[in-house]
Amino acid sequence: MAERKCTLSVLVENTPGALARIAGLFSGRGFNIDSLCVAETLDPTLSHLTLVTHGDDFIIEQIIKQLRRLIDVYKVVDVTEEGDFVEREMALIKVRAEKEYRDEIYRICEIFRLKIVDVSPRTYVIEVTGDKNKLNAVIDLLRPIGIKEIVRTGLIAMKREKKTP
Incomplete structure (x- = not known):
């Protein structure tokens, strides 16, 4: 099996x-x-x-x-x-935010509809919500910039209601 x-x-x-x-x-x-x-x-x-x-x-x-x-x-x-269900995961990603990387970070956030939830002089904390593929894609794009830390919630899921009138 x-x-x-x-x-x-x-x-x-x-x-x-x-x-x-x-x-x-x-x-x-x-x-x-x-x-x-x-x-x-x-x-x-x-x-x-x-x-x-x-x-x-x-x-x-x-x-x-x-x-x-x-x-x-x-x-x-x-x-x-x-059957049909919705699943999501959330991650907080702390990434290096030196001046030369900030524009790239903003572009990635805009493309993936991410939220910068904390800012310090050298780091941003970015909130990512979505399926596993989205989280992994964002991580892959941020890795070359310099990820300092990642915290993931784990998966949450909810069964969809039937769409009958």
Whole structure:
């Protein structure tokens, strides 16, 4: 069986230890977490967790079954199997901003609709939001200028609503 990337949308109790139990499930069974992003929902007692992992169909099925058995977990949806979904990632990139590079940085920001969110005499912090390909393209263009630091959020995903009238 071929391996595939799997993006899971997990609704979980917003309680101490819930995330640790989920991470423990993965480490205890030798599964890998490629990306993990979690935040409170509109209901402060619940958190939404977007988890990216990989494996063959059997492993993905086992991960989902094991997650559903955890007491803190309310709902698990494999958005990659459910069909159409939106996924995004955000990164903050600290780049050298010496005078000779500033025009090039501004051009890259304009082309990719990026935001400069912090300025110092020698560096800019640029916010990038988009899919993995966009983030990687921006990183590739900024690398020759001089990237000092990168922080990425990891993937977030949401299932699209059906477009029936």
